[in-house]
Amino acid sequence: MSETVKEMFGRIAPTYDLANRVLSARRDVAWRRAALRLLQAPPGDVLDLACGTFDLALEAIASGHALRVHGCDFSLPMLKAGTAKRSATAISAAAGDALHLPYASGAFDAAMVAYGWRNFGDPAGSLAELARVLKPRGEILILEFFRPVRLWPKVFYGTFGRVMMPLVGGLVSGDRAAYTYLNASITTFVSIDEAEALLRGAGFGQLRRHACFGGVSHALAATKEA
Numbered sequence: 001m002s003e004t005v006k007e008m009f010g011r012i013a014p015t016y017d018l019a020n021r022v023l024s025a026r027r028d029v030a031w032r033r034a035a036l037r038l039l040q041a042p043p044g045d046v047l048d049l050a051c052g053t054f055d056l057a058l059e060a061i062a063s064g065h066a067l068r069v070h071g072c073d074f075s076l077p078m079l080k081a082g083t084a085k086r087s088a089t090a091i092s093a094a095a096g097d098a099l100h101l102p103y104a105s106g107a108f109d110a111a112m113v114a115y116g117w118r119n120f121g122d123p124a125g126s127l128a129e130l131a132r133v134l135k136p137r138g139e140i141l142i143l144e145f146f147r148p149v150r151l152w153p154k155v156f157y158g159t160f161g162r163v164m165m166p167l168v169g170g171l172v173s174g175d176r177a178a179y180t181y182l183n184a185s186i187t188t189f190v191s192i193d194e195a196e197a198l199l200r201g202a203g204f205g206q207l208r209r210h211a212c213f214g215g216v217s218h219a220l221a222a223t224k225e226a
């Protein structure tokens with residue numbers, strides 16, 4: 001499963017940013033910005049797991065929520081596609097898997113994941129690994145498309161997600177299967193309430209959430225309790 005996902009992101013890496021902008025009508029930029037506002041601690045060393053082409057990392061630096069961002073992703077083509085964007089910034093990059101992060105315990109003041117958690121295959125295991133690399137009282141921020149449970153998000157994913165995502169994503173990237181996977185990975189993932197329960201189970205408290213576009217996407221932040 002993880003090798004298939006890795007290969008898929010490798011294939012769509014060159015057109016990834018363009019497909020995001022087209023499919024979301026540029027709303028993805030505002031959603032990352034809104035998510036970062038859930039962070040409460042002063043800026044420090046921040047992990048951007050599943051950083052892709054560094055859009056969240058760049059926004060975190062620009063908005064003053066991070067002094068330094070350490071981007072990590074298991075897809076080298078995705079990291080490469082974002083290289084020019086992060087040059088001359090305080091953003092570093094490393095190849096690594098979400099379930100075995102290449103960092104020491106307690107290395108980060110905050111850790112964030114935008115649209116990556118769904119792909120890790122082990123939601124609880126990846127949270128445990130994120131908790132490990134956070135300092136005590138460190139913050140976690142997750143921006144994700146959770147399984148829809150309310151009417152509007154269900155209608156959105158049952159129509160736009162099922163039909164337009166594969167069609168438009170396929171046209172932009174030349175890889176319709178990748179954008180069919182995108183909708184399937186959303187409608188089979190955990191709901192926002194289940195995500196909060198997983199965060200509590202991993203030792204996080206002080207949960208904060210923000211709904212984007214009426215709940216089509218959500219940002220979740222929490223603080224490591226011990």
Ligand SMILES: C[S@@+](CC[C@H](N)C(=O)[O-])C[C@H]1O[C@@H](n2cnc3c(N)ncnc32)[C@H](O)[C@@H]1O
Pocket residue numbers: 002005006009049050051052053054055056072073074075078096097098099113114115116119120
């Ligand atoms: C939808 S993209 C999100 C990229 C970026 N965070 C953004 O906001 O645009 C998901 C990213 O997760 C990465 N990814 C998926 N599974 C991973 C894993 N197990 N370990 C590390 N990265 C992973 C993919 O390579 C891809 O770059």
